[in-house]
Amino acid sequence: MKMHARVNGSPFVAEVPATSSLLEVLRGAGLTGTKEGCRIGVCGVCTVLVDNRPVSSCLYLAGCADGADIWTVEGMAEHAPSVVDAFVECEGMQCGICTPGQIVAVASMGPDVRDERDVRHYLSGNLCRCTGYGTIVEAALDAQARRRDEVAPA
Numbered sequence: 001m002k003m004h005a006r007v008n009g010s011p012f013v014a015e016v017p018a019t020s021s022l023l024e025v026l027r028g029a030g031l032t033g034t035k036e037g038c039r040i041g042v043c044g045v046c047t048v049l050v051d052n053r054p055v056s057s058c059l060y061l062a063g064c065a066d067g068a069d070i071w072t073v074e075g076m077a078e079h080a081p082s083v084v085d086a087f088v089e090c091e092g093m094q095c096g097i098c099t100p101g102q103i104v105a106v107a108s109m110g111p112d113v114r115d116e117r118d119v120r121h122y123l124s125g126n127l128c129r130c131t132g133y134g135t136i137v138e139a140a141l142d143a144q145a146r147r148r149d150e151v152a153p154a
Helices: 022-028 073-079 081-089 099-107 116-125 134-151
Strands: 002-007 010-015 047-050 053-056 069-071
Touching (some): 081 134, 099 116, 116 134
Parallel strands (some): 002 069
Antiparallel strands (some): 002 010, 047 053, 047 069
């Protein structure tokens, strides 16, 4: 089937087998920032946004993304610059395998995520084997504060 979508703000067209995951299609198109982890949808390293919802791209059939607006970690500097800046400044990463999924997940957090408990609950589907999550939570809280500041009336 032919898949038409917008990926990171640009038109995207690909011929995809009916059984291809969105992860396979994105990585095949050279968007290798989205990582492959468990392939059963529980680790979060393959998280991308589809119509502004975080999804496990390893389980999401590419054909279901036909017509969708898709954002990968490669597009986060444009789509959610405050999140990328917060992760860099708070050093919210270590080995980097989970970082793309963490950044994309944080970019999808709504304004109701306001404190450490909320962040930890929201990110519970994004696993990290390297850190104690302290800097990831700090980066998420910082990103939320930056986004609130961006929309606050002057």
